[in-house]
Amino acid sequence: MATYRVGILKGDDIGLEVVPVAVDVLKAAVRRHPEITIDWIDLPIGYPSYIDCGETLPESTLEALGGLDGWFLGPIGHMAYPRDDPKAINPHPILRRQFDMVSNVRPTISYPSVPSVHQDVDLVIIRENNEGFQPDRNMFKGQSEFMPTPDMALSMRVITRRNSSFVAHTAFKMAQQRDKQKRVTAIHKNTVFKLGCGLFVDVCREVAQEYPDITFDTMVVDTFAMNLVRKPQVFDVVVTTNMFGDILTDEAAGIVGGLGLAPGICVGPKYVMAQATHGSAPDIAGRGIANPYAMIMSGQMMLEWIGKTRDDAELAAAADKVARGVKAVMADPAKVTPDLGGKNTTEGMGQAVCRAIENL
Ligand code: ATP
Numbered sequence: 001m002a003t004y005r006v007g008i009l010k011g012d013d014i015g016l017e018v019v020p021v022a023v024d025v026l027k028a029a030v031r032r033h034p035e036i037t038i039d040w041i042d043l044p045i046g047y048p049s050y051i052d053c054g055e056t057l058p059e060s061t062l063e064a065l066g067g068l069d070g071w072f073l074g075p076i077g078h079m080a081y082p083r084d085d086p087k088a089i090n091p092h093p094i095l096r097r098q099f100d101m102v103s104n105v106r107p108t109i110s111y112p113s114v115p116s117v118h119q120d121v122d123l124v125i126i127r128e129n130n131e132g133f134q135p136d137r138n139m140f141k142g143q144s145e146f147m148p149t150p151d152m153a154l155s156m157r158v159i160t161r162r163n164s165s166f167v168a169h170t171a172f173k174m175a176q177q178r179d180k181q182k183r184v185t186a187i188h189k190n191t192v193f194k195l196g197c198g199l200f201v202d203v204c205r206e207v208a209q210e211y212p213d214i215t216f217d218t219m220v221v222d223t224f225a226m227n228l229v230r231k232p233q234v235f236d237v238v239v240t241t242n243m244f245g246d247i248l249t250d251e252a253a254g255i256v257g258g259l260g261l262a263p264g265i266c267v268g269p270k271y272v273m274a275q276a277t278h279g280s281a282p283d284i285a286g287r288g289i290a291n292p293y294a295m296i297m298s299g300q301m302m303l304e305w306i307g308k309t310r311d312d313a314e315l316a317a318a319a320d321k322v323a324r325g326v327k328a329v330m331a332d333p334a335k336v337t338p339d340l341g342g343k344n345t346t347e348g349m350g351q352a353v354c355r356a357i358e359n360l
Contacts, residue, residue, distance in 0.1 A: 002312055003037040006302075007064065007071030009045040013280035014290035014346075015074025016048070021350030022072060022274075022295040026303060028354040029321040033314045041068065045091055046076055056081060057091040062098065069310075070272040070302045074295070077280035093137035095273065096129050101266035102163050103170040104129040104245065105301065106277055108232070108252040108262070111330045114340050117255040122180065123235040125252060126171040127245025129266055131158040134242050159196040159241060161203055168207035170267065171239035175214045177308075180236045183215040184208070187224045187240035187248065200241055221248075228252060249277055260291030260339045263298040265305060272305045274298035288345040291337040296326055296353060325357035 006026075010019040023040060030036050043061045050056045056078070065071060078090035095101070103126050110121040131138045133155055135145040144156040171184045186204040190197035201218055208216035219227070221244050227234070228248065232255055240248065253262035262277035276294035284290055300322040307316030329335045335352040336342035344352070 001035055001037065002310070002314070003039065004069040004306060004315070005039045005041060005067065007068045008040055008042045009061070009071055009073045010048070011074025011280060012046040012048070012077035012080075013075065013282045013285035015046070015076070015280055017285070017288065017290050017346045018276070018292040018295040019072050019074040021292040021346055022299045024350055025292075025296045025322060025325070025353045025357070026299045026318075028357045029303070029318040029325070032321055032357065032360070033318045035314050036312075036318060043071070045073070047081065050081070050088055055087045056089055057094060062094075065095070065099065065271075068271075069306050070274065072295070072299060072302070073273050073275045075276065075278060075280035077282055080282065090136065093134070096266055097137050099271040099273070100268040101129055101271060101273060102166040102268045103127070104249075104264055104266050105170065105174070106245075106249040106252070106262060106264040107297075107301075108249075108256055110256040111261075111327075113331055113333050113336075114257040114261070116257040117229070118232050121232045121252075121256050123232060123252065124174060124178070124237050125245055125249050126167050126174065126237065126239045127249060128163050128167045128240070128242045130242070131160060131163055132242025132244075133157045134246075138242075157193070157196055157243075159199050161199065164200045164203040164241075165207055166268075167239050168204045171204075171237045172207060172211040172214050175237040176211065178236065181215070182213060183217070183236040184211075185224070185235060185238050186216070186218045187221050187238055187244055188218060189221045189244075191220060197241070204239060224248070225251065229255060253277060258339060259294070260337070261293055263294045263296075263301060265298060265301045267305060272302050272309075274302035288347065289338050290346045291339050292346050292350050293326065293330070293336075293340075296322065296350070300326070321357050321360055322353075324360055325353045328356040329353050 081088040107124040110119050138158040175184050188197035188201045259278035266273045276298050304319035329352045
């Protein structure tokens with residue numbers, strides 16, 4: 001009998017709709033495995049937390065997260081937070097950094113029932129999460145962006161052996177687990193960033209030596225961006241640095257039907273966080289039409305990750321049930337939300353997945 005503790009951080013806007021639906025779906029799958037118990041722990045974050053207790057990321061939330069096996073982080077609408085209040089911070093970079101979540105794992109899968117640029121796409125991009133060009137997380141103290149004069153801005157990029165090695169290992173392990181091409185492609189621009197991308201590719205190549213069963217190759221980022229649009233089916237696992245990954249994962253989502261179809265997890269040596277690629281979508285919040293797919297599948301990936309790292313076959317089987325339930329619903333255009341061409345509500349689509357899981 002295994003017991004896990006999983007946090008629920010709903011976030012803002014459509015997060016208040018898609019996160020509870022995703023939790024319901026995971027509960028339906030776990031109910032099928034009575035050997036597993038999950039204690040679900042609601043924790044305040046985002047604008048609702050700011051209204052309640054004056055902070056978008058209370059210390060109590062950070063403390064509680066340290067004792068959990070994993071958590072859902074709903075989308076954060078930080079652009080709408082008050083600009084002049086230091087307690088209205090964007091929680092994203094702090095969570096990723098404080099819990100050392102080095103790898104952002106973002107799969108892209110096409111579904112025959114969903115209108116998309118391409119079919120038969122099944123790839124996953126592993127993006128380094130905590131360094132690169134992102135000034136909100138790539139420094140211990142201080143800013144990596146500054147303006148020596150009002151007419152000149154400088155941005156610094158950070159690449160380390162440690163994080164490059166971590167994302168490379170994440171990618172190779174994923175390629176081993178997937179029943180696909182057994183291939184990892186490192187995306188870079190070492191023709192120009194000879195030191196930064198040079199180090200990244202060198203480390204990926206070194207790590208590749210430890211996985212002789214996996215084919216390793218490299219591709220310049222601009223060539224990859226073009227190939228991703230023209231022939232995404234040729235890729236299996238892709239590993240890259242922070243900003244390239246940020247851009248390319250949205251591009252990948254675009255070729256299979258949009259951001260509603262882009263789940264993800266952030267993982268490090270110790271923690272896992274389910275976090276969809278999409279933002280808080282304030283334009284559709286409160287209307288019950290947000291697509292819960294990405295948040296449900298982010299939760300599925302989190303369960304799978306915990307199951308694998310704890311060697312718990314029951315939990316991995318529960319995660320598999322979520323994936324199969326979602327697949328069954330995605331095959332029926334009447335059961336999906338309007339962004340996928342259906343007429344269902346967020347809750348309705350979630351309930352359809354729960355029913356599919358109960359019938360597996
Ligand atoms: P951020 O910068 O915070 O990632 P963003 O600027 O990329 O956010 P989103 O909030 O992701 O923007 O929204 C982009 C568009 O995609 C919006 O039109 C939004 O309605 C739509 N969208 C995002 N997520 C979903 C979803 N789950 N279901 C349906 N539509 C969505």
